[in-house]
Amino acid sequence: MTPPVLAASGITKNYRLGKQSIPVLRGVDLAVQQGEILALLGASGAGKSTLLHVLGLLDQPTTGEILFDGEPVQNLPVRERARLRHSHTGFVFQFYHLIPELTALQNVMLAGMMTKSVLQYWAIRKQARREATEILEQVGLADRLKHRPSELSGGERQRVAIARALLARPRVILADEPTGNLDSTTADGVVDLMFRIQKERNLAFVLVTHDEDLAQRADRIVRMKDGVVLSSAAVR
Amino acid sequence: MIPAFSPFLAVRYLLTRPIVALGIVGVAFSVWAMLVVDAVFTGFVGDIRDDVQRSTAGLLVTDLPHETSYEQLQAAIEADPVVLHTAPRLRHYGMLQALRESRIPIASSEVDFNHMEGGFALLLGIDPAREMQVTGLATWLPRAEKVLEQKYGRPILNPQTILQEPDPERLSLMKVPDATEWTQRERNGLPHPPTPENFRSEWPGILLSYRRLPILPMRVGEPLDLLSAGFQPAGQGEPTVRTTKVALAFAGYFATGHRLFDETTAILPIETLRAQLGQHISDPGSIDIVTDIAIRPHDGLSKDELRAGQLRIQAAVQKLLPPTSKPCSVLDWEQQNEVFLNAVAHEHSMMQFVLFVVMLVAAFVIYATLHMMVVQKWKDIGILAAIGGSPRGIGLVFLAGGLVIGTLGAIFGTGFGLLSVHYLNDVNDYLAREFQVELFPKSLFDLPRIPCRLETSWAIEVALGAIFLALLVAFVPARKASRMNPVKALSYE
Numbered sequence: 001m002t003p004p005v006l007a008a009s010g011i012t013k014n015y016r017l018g019k020q021s022i023p024v025l026r027g028v029d030l031a032v033q034q035g036e037i038l039a040l041l042g043a044s045g046a047g048k049s050t051l052l053h054v055l056g057l058l059d060q061p062t063t064g065e066i067l068f069d070g071e072p073v074q075n076l077p078v079r080e081r082a083r084l085r086h087s088h089t090g091f092v093f094q095f096y097h098l099i100p101e102l103t104a105l106q107n108v109m110l111a112g113m114m115t116k117s118v119l120q121y122w123a124i125r126k127q128a129r130r131e132a133t134e135i136l137e138q139v140g141l142a143d144r145l146k147h148r149p150s151e152l153s154g155g156e157r158q159r160v161a162i163a164r165a166l167l168a169r170p171r172v173i174l175a176d177e178p179t180g181n182l183d184s185t186t187a188d189g190v191v192d193l194m195f196r197i198q199k200e201r202n203l204a205f206v207l208v209t210h211d212e213d214l215a216q217r218a219d220r221i222v223r224m225k226d227g228v229v230l231s232s233a234a235v236r
Numbered sequence: 237m238i239p240a241f242s243p244f245l246a247v248r249y250l251l252t253r254p255i256v257a258l259g260i261v262g263v264a265f266s267v268w269a270m271l272v273v274d275a276v277f278t279g280f281v282g283d284i285r286d287d288v289q290r291s292t293a294g295l296l297v298t299d300l301p302h303e304t305s306y307e308q309l310q311a312a313i314e315a316d317p318v319v320l321h322t323a324p325r326l327r328h329y330g331m332l333q334a335l336r337e338s339r340i341p342i343a344s345s346e347v348d349f350n351h352m353e354g355g356f357a358l359l360l361g362i363d364p365a366r367e368m369q370v371t372g373l374a375t376w377l378p379r380a381e382k383v384l385e386q387k388y389g390r391p392i393l394n395p396q397t398i399l400q401e402p403d404p405e406r407l408s409l410m411k412v413p414d415a416t417e418w419t420q421r422e423r424n425g426l427p428h429p430p431t432p433e434n435f436r437s438e439w440p441g442i443l444l445s446y447r448r449l450p451i452l453p454m455r456v457g458e459p460l461d462l463l464s465a466g467f468q469p470a471g472q473g474e475p476t477v478r479t480t481k482v483a484l485a486f487a488g489y490f491a492t493g494h495r496l497f498d499e500t501t502a503i504l505p506i507e508t509l510r511a512q513l514g515q516h517i518s519d520p521g522s523i524d525i526v527t528d529i530a531i532r533p534h535d536g537l538s539k540d541e542l543r544a545g546q547l548r549i550q551a552a553v554q555k556l557l558p559p560t561s562k563p564c565s566v567l568d569w570e571q572q573n574e575v576f577l578n579a580v581a582h583e584h585s586m587m588q589f590v591l592f593v594v595m596l597v598a599a600f601v602i603y604a605t606l607h608m609m610v611v612q613k614w615k616d617i618g619i620l621a622a623i624g625g626s627p628r629g630i631g632l633v634f635l636a637g638g639l640v641i642g643t644l645g646a647i648f649g650t651g652f653g654l655l656s657v658h659y660l661n662d663v664n665d666y667l668a669r670e671f672q673v674e675l676f677p678k679s680l681f682d683l684p685r686i687p688c689r690l691e692t693s694w695a696i697e698v699a700l701g702a703i704f705l706a707l708l709v710a711f712v713p714a715r716k717a718s719r720m721n722p723v724k725a726l727s728y729e
Binding site for chain 2: 053056058059078079082083085086087090091093097098099101102106110111113114115116117118120121122164165168
């Protein structure tokens, strides 16, 4: 049987506040299969975003294991974790998190520069530019390549962020409230786009949301409360 | 490995921050200042060293006991293989006064021991023929003519020929031409025959520094009095003070370029000075006393060979001195001027330190710029981490920023520095001509041009130093960026 593309086992995460230790995740188990859309649903403070950060190796769990394709990765060296963050997962955030000094095209191309040296990238610069342009075309931004984030609408910014997450061909997309900052029409467009690409590329998709309607479009909903998984159920 | 995103992002961050220009200008200015000021200082120091060397014998035997005879030591010194020529020297002190001013009393308060305006002089008794073999004495007179002409914009002196006297006896006493002394005697109401035909010069000559010209303007042959004094043993009891006065003829102005030497020294025949000290040549019991013996070593000797020669000469001279006498010294030209040269070198170091502080200020601007950038880019750091940037690569963004600022500053500073050094005299002349502003007043230093020597090695050191310093100060914000928790960075508002 193929191991899940991303799994968490017995994850706890405590934050220190002065002398106090505040538990945010209390023994979370989770497995995401290739091509599956998983919605993490819960109220604010449930631990969804923290779990997403831990799953994406942005944050270290206090205890427990993170497994990529069945291999534990949470104790890898910093540099190796950074490399995996780049090649295995792609992040999409609520507030887009684009670099304001760069154009849409440069923001996407930046993702391709993470693990290549100056010389390596110089050798493939034309190809890298072409790939970034193609992805932006796929997300419908062919005419916005040279626009800076400040010159784009919220929906367009999120599309750039999606394009950036896709550039390194990751196997998992971790999206933290990707429509939380968009109006409903724009949000629908962005969600449609994400799910279309997910299907085309057979990606695993972890979607953090507190929007029940959005969660219902996933394959499975994991409900969380106070750092604990309450339920995990497939959506009909 | 330098990740491609580090320089890519660094350049874009820098291009969107005008304050970066301040850092570049700061580094460029400090590099420029270090090159130009040091080039001028090095030029001055180089000229000063040349001037000091010009006024100094290659080697000098000194710290000799009283009443040391030149003849006693000459053969032993000249027997050493490093020695080419020797010349006797006698140092003393005295007061000079032009005869035409003799009725003006000089109060003790008017005696200026620093600048000799009261007529005080350190007397250097020389044998001109021998001295010319050992030092550049023959060039000191034409140099004075040139310096004075530059200073006053017209020839002040006729060509001075006193040292070209063919008669060895007249040369040894630096006597002015017979007719010249006769004319001066007549002009000053001193005893003289009715016609100059059979008159023979009697006064020994004296050479004064061109720096005395404003306070002691003299015509060649003009008489002046030299008053000197010394203690003399007087049987039992306290020594008596013996004062002597001698009439001398002004024989010319000299200029070595060594300010201290020029300002203090008057040069006269050694026999005249010996006579003043009670060792008149006609006295059968007299000795050819010296206080120092100047030596011209052979050309092309290495420092080690010269040093070995110094030790041999010292040992040979010491052997000939009374056993109870203190050790004599044999000094090369740098040792003779050790205090002065050390002071100049110290000033040079201090100046470099001050300029380095200017560079530190520029480095602080870079630090402040990059630190501010890290704070402003807090969220970007989280984004970079989220899309796979390693902490090292993130730190390199800011290190590359420092490198770019430092390198651009070093390039601009070096470029402007080289141009400034090349056109320094032209700019100085232009400012003086058009705006009556002299950055470097040449008259202050009696120099025709501002001496400017830019060492290539110094230019390279300064440029690389600026880049290194920029990298060093960039390291702190870079380290801060690389250690940032990406989750905290992403949630930063």
